[in-house]
Amino acid sequence: MVNHKLGYKLLLSDILPQFEDIKNRIGVTDEVFIEHLAEWNTDLDKYITKNNIKDVIPDASFYDLTTKISNVLTDHINKIAFEALSEISVDTLYAQRTAHTSYYWFVAIKHLLAKIKSLPDNLTEFGKKILMDIASGTQSLNPFPNCFKNIVERLDKRKIKSTVTDIRNDFCIGKKTINAIKFQFFETWLRSHGNLKSQAGDVIDKIVKPVISDGACRSLILQNKDFYMDLINTAGDDAYELKKSLRNLIQKDSDPQLVKFVNSIDSVPEVETA
Numbered sequence: 001m002v003n004h005k006l007g008y009k010l011l012l013s014d015i016l017p018q019f020e021d022i023k024n025r026i027g028v029t030d031e032v033f034i035e036h037l038a039e040w041n042t043d044l045d046k047y048i049t050k051n052n053i054k055d056v057i058p059d060a061s062f063y064d065l066t067t068k069i070s071n072v073l074t075d076h077i078n079k080i081a082f083e084a085l086s087e088i089s090v091d092t093l094y095a096q097r098t099a100h101t102s103y104y105w106f107v108a109i110k111h112l113l114a115k116i117k118s119l120p121d122n123l124t125e126f127g128k129k130i131l132m133d134i135a136s137g138t139q140s141l142n143p144f145p146n147c148f149k150n151i152v153e154r155l156d157k158r159k160i161k162s163t164v165t166d167i168r169n170d171f172c173i174g175k176k177t178i179n180a181i182k183f184q185f186f187e188t189w190l191r192s193h194g195n196l197k198s199q200a201g202d203v204i205d206k207i208v209k210p211v212i213s214d215g216a217c218r219s220l221i222l223q224n225k226d227f228y229m230d231l232i233n234t235a236g237d238d239a240y241e242l243k244k245s246l247r248n249l250i251q252k253d254s255d256p257q258l259v260k261f262v263n264s265i266d267s268v269p270e271v272e273t274a
Helices: 012-026 030-037 060-066 072-086 090-095 104-115 121-136 146-153 161-172 180-193 196-211 215-223 225-252 256-264
Strands: none
Touching: 012 030, 030 060, 030 072, 060 072, 060 104, 072 104, 072 121, 090 121, 104 146, 121 146, 121 161, 121 180, 161 180, 161 196, 180 196, 180 215, 196 215, 196 225, 215 225, 215 256, 225 256
C-alpha cells in the first residue's frame, strides 16, 4: 500500500471484503483508502463481477461510499452491482419486502438509486406491485419505507399507466376502497395517468365523494380545480350526491376558493332545509 506497505500481491477481491478492518489498522480515512485501491485498476472485470459482487462487497452499506466517491474502482463496483441487482427476480424482491432494512439488495438500492438513470425492469415491476399494495391497503403509508418511496418516485410514468388504470378501476368497482391517505398519495398519479374522464361518474362516486369532507383532500382538489370542475361536469347526474355534499360544505366552510369552486359547477342543488 502507500504508507504501510501491505504489499501488491493481494487482490482487490481479497482486500475489499476486509476494507473496514484494514482501513482502521493502517489508520487512514475511507476516502484515502478507496482512492489508493483505485490505483490497482488492472483486471477489474476479472476480479469484480456480477457473480461475486456480494462476496467482494459483503456489506451493502459500502455502496454509500462507492456512490459518493467516483473513481475507476467505485464506478466499476457500482456498474457491476447494478447489473447484478437488475437480475434479481421480481418475486424475490417482493418476497423480501418486509426485510427492506436488512435484505442486501434493498440496502444496496438505498445507495445505488442515486447513480441509476432509469430503473431496471425488475424494480419497475416491483414498484407496480407496491402501488397495488398501497391501493389495497396491504402496504402502509404510515410509515412508507424510504426504499420503496425512492423506487416509486423513480418509476417511469410511461410504464405504469396500465397499473394506474387498474387501480382506478379497482376503486371504481369497489374492489379496493379509497380513503383520505390513499387519495393524497394517488391523486397526482390518477389525475395525470388514470384517464379519469373515461369513468367520470364512477370516479366521482367512488374516489372523490368519499374524501371530499377531508380538508387535505379538498385542498388537492381545489389546487386542481379546473380538472375536477370538468370531471364533475362530465359526470353529470352521477355527480349529484357530490354536488349536494359540496353545497353543504360551503354552508359550514366559507373558504372563498371553495365557494367559488362550488358556484362554478353546473347545476349544484340547493341545500334542503326543514
